[in-house]
Amino acid sequence: MDKLLIRGGRPLNGEVLVSGAKNAALPELCAALLTAEPVTLLNVPQLQDVSTMLKLIRNMGVVAERSDDGTVRIDAGALNTPEAPYELVKTMRASVLALGPLLARFGEATVSLPGGCAIGSRPVDQHIKGMAAMGAEIVVEHGYMIAKLPAGRTRLKGARITTDMVTVTGTENFLMAAALAEGETVLENAAQEPEISDLAEMLIAMGARIEGHGTSRIRIQGVDKLHGCTHRVVADRIEAGTFLCAVAATGGDVLLRHGRADHLDAVIEKLREAGATVQVVDGGIRVQSAGGATLKAQGFRTTEYPGFPTDMQAQFMALNCIAQGTATVTETIFENRFMHVNEMLRLGAKIQVDGKVAVIEGVPRLSGATVMATDLRASASLVIAGLVADGETAVDRLYHLDRGYDCMEAKLRGIGADIERVKA
Ligand SMILES: CC(=O)N[C@H]1[C@@H](OP(=O)(O)OP(=O)(O)OC[C@H]2O[C@@H](n3ccc(=O)[nH]c3=O)[C@H](O)[C@@H]2O)O[C@H](CO)[C@@H](O)[C@@H]1O
Numbered sequence: 451m452d453k454l455l456i457r458g459g460r461p462l463n464g465e466v467l468v469s470g471a472k473n474a475a476l477p478e479l480c481a482a483l484l485t486a487e488p489v490t491l492l493n494v495p496q497l498q499d500v501s502t503m504l505k506l507i508r509n510m511g512v513v514a515e516r517s518d519d520g521t522v523r524i525d526a527g528a529l530n531t532p533e534a535p536y537e538l539v540k541t542m543r544a545s546v547l548a549l550g551p552l553l554a555r556f557g558e559a560t561v562s563l564p565g566g567c568a569i570g571s572r573p574v575d576q577h578i579k580g581m582a583a584m585g586a587e588i589v590v591e592h593g594y595m596i597a598k599l600p601a602g603r604t605r606l607k608g609a610r611i612t613t614d615m616v617t618v619t620g621t622e623n624f625l626m627a628a629a630l631a632e633g634e635t636v637l638e639n640a641a642q643e644p645e646i647s648d649l650a651e652m653l654i655a656m657g658a659r660i661e662g663h664g665t666s667r668i669r670i671q672g673v674d675k676l677h678g679c680t681h682r683v684v685a686d687r688i689e690a691g692t693f694l695c696a697v698a699a700t701g702g703d704v705l706l707r708h709g710r711a712d713h714l715d716a717v718i719e720k721l722r723e724a725g726a727t728v729q730v731v732d733g734g735i736r737v738q739s740a741g742g743a744t745l746k747a748q749g750f751r752t753t754e755y756p757g758f759p760t761d762m763q764a765q766f767m768a769l770n771c772i773a774q775g776t777a778t779v780t781e782t783i784f785e786n787r788f789m790h791v792n793e794m795l796r797l798g799a800k801i802q803v804d805g806k807v808a809v810i811e812g813v814p815r816l817s818g819a820t821v822m823a824t825d826l827r828a829s830a831s832l833v834i835a836g837l838v839a840d841g842e843t844a845v846d847r848l849y850h851l852d853r854g855y856d857c858m859e860a861k862l863r864g865i866g867a868d869i870e871r872v873k874a
Pocket residue numbers: 473476543544570571572573574575576577578615616617618619620760761783784785
C-alpha cells in the first residue's frame with residue numbers, strides 16, 4: 451500500500467490550482483446517462499472515484515473517454531445494461547447516483563446498496579422513498595435495489611418529495627429523475643450545496659426545466675427528452691478548504707487559483723477568526739498566515755450548506771490541534787466521523803471525544819509518527835498534521851486520499867512541502 455512521507459515544519463508559499471469538484475463530477479457523470487446524445491464534461495478531476503464511476507458506466511454499455519486535460523466525453527446512446535453491480539459499487543457510495551437517471555430513462559434499474567462506510571451507516575432509505583413517490587416499484591433483495599415502473603407506465607411521474615433530513619445525493623438523484631418525469635416535481639428540504647446547483651446548471655444545459663436550485667425548494671418540470679451538452683465542473687470547495695487549512699496551520703502565503711471563496715464562507719470566517727488572512731483576489735483565494743501558536747483555536751458545528759461542511763471538520767481539527775486555546779467541535783451529520791482523532795493523538799494532539807463532540811486543546815507542537823488514514827478527509831487532516839509536526843510523519847493507506855484528491859502531494863510539493871509518495 452502506498453504511503454506519504456512528510457517532513458514537517460516548512461511554510462507553504464506559491465500557487466495551487468484547484469481541481470474540479472469530486473462531488474459535482476460524480477453526479478454529472480451519472481447525469482450523462484439521461485440522454486442518448488454525447489455529453490462533454492470539462493475540468494473533471496483525476497481521482498480514483500472518477501475512474502470507478504467511469505468503469506461503472508462503461509460496464510452499462512456507455513462509451514466514455516477521458517483525456518489528460520480533464521475532458522471526459524460520454525456517449526450513453528448504446529447503454530444496454532441499467533445495472534450497478536456490487537463489485538463496482540463497494541468502494542464508492544456515489545454509485546447510488548445511477549439509480550435516478552437509469553430509472554428515468556429506461557424505466558428500470560438494478561443498483562447495489564453501497565457498502566458499509568467508515569464515517570457512518572449512510573442508509574439510502576430517502577432515495578428509495580423519493581423514487582417510490584415518483585411511481586417506481588422498488589424492492590431491496592440480495593443487497594440490490596431493484597427498481598422498475600409499474601406495467602403500462604413508461605415514465606416516472608412528478609411528485610412532491612419532502613425528505614426526513616437534508617440529503618445531498620438524495621436531492622441529486624431526485625433532480626435527475628424528475629428532469630425526465632411526467633409533470634412537476636417539487637423537492638422540499640432540498641440540499642443547497644454548490645454541487646447541487648452545478649448539477650442543475652448542467653441539466654438545464656441539457657434541456658431540463660429547473661428552478662430554485664441553491665434553495666431548499668426546487669421545482670422541476672419534466673421534459674420528454676434531454677439532449678447532449680458541454681459542461682465545466684465547478685471548482686472543488688473541499689480541496690480548496692483543505693489547502694486553506696494547511697497553509698493557515700503551517701504558515702505561508704498561497705494563492706488558490708480557481709478557488710471559490712463564495713462557496714466557503716463558513717470555513718473562511720473561522721479561519722479569519724483563527725488569525726489567518728484570507729482574501730478574495732482576482733482568479734481565486736489568497737491565504738496568509740504566521741501559523742502555529744499565532745492561531746486561536748475555533749469551535750464549530752458541522753451542518754448542511756451553507757453551514758460548516760462535515761467534509762472540512764477533520765482538516766480544521768488539525769489546525770485546532772496546534773492553535774492556542776481550546777475548541778469544541780460538534781459533528782452533526784455523520785455518527786462516526788472522528789476516526790482521525792486517535793491518529794492525531796499519536797502525533798501528540800490533546801483531544802477528548804464524547805459522542806458527537808470533540809474538545810481540542812491546542813499544544814505547542816506535534817511530533818511526527820506513523821499514522822493510518824481511515825477515510826478520505828481523515829487522510830487529508832493527517833497530512834496537514836504531518837506538515838506541522840516535528841520530524842517525519844508517514845501517512846499510511848493512501849487509497850482513501852486518492853479517492854478524492856487530485857495529485858495532492860505534487861500540489862503540496864509545488865508550494866514548498868517536503869512530502870513524497872512511497873510506493874508499496
Ligand atoms: C458524493 C457526495 O456528494 N458525497 C457527499 C454527500 O454524501 P451523501 O449524499 O451520501 O450524504 P447525505 O447528505 O445524503 O447524508 C446526510 C445525512 O443523512 C443521512 N441519510 C442520507 C440519505 C438517506 O437516504 N438516509 C439517511 O439517513 C446520512 O446517513 C447522513 O447522516 O454529502 C455529505 C454531507 O455533506 C458529504 O459528506 C459527502 O462528501
